[in-house]
Amino acid sequence: MSETFRPVAPNTSAPNVNRKTGRDAGDVLDLLCGRWTSAILDTLANGTRRSNELARALPGSSRKTLTHSLRYLELRGLVERRVYAEVPARVEYSLTPLGHTFAELVRFLGVWAKAHPDELAAALGAKRGAT
Secondary structure, eight states, X not given: OOOXXXXXXXXXXXXXSOTTTOOOHHHHHHHHOSTTHHHHHHHHTXXXXXXXXXXXXXXXXXXXXXXXXXXXXXXXXXXEEEEEOOSSOEEEEEEOHHHHHHHHHHHHHHHHHHHOHHHHXXXXXXXXXXX
């Protein structure tokens, strides 16, 4: 009989929960769930970009998806959006200080993944086979 994972409400007495905010590691990992999050953070870590520059740097992302992802990251304080009162309108995106630190964590995860390709392939293969 296989067990099914059932998410539970955050337990503020758990050791990985910040007692002041009630936030835990799961909340942080939720920031990574977007398909384009790591690519956006990596691109913006190299400097401010206009929306068209981001779209060119992320081939395969639709304009709608890119806009949604950028707004999600902006609402969470990782990306800053600047709109200039010009014709045509100019919009630039950059990482906030918090975004820069988060981008470093994402970069570290990428390094870790490259160091463990066989283990990850086996784990992901086992997961796909179980579902």
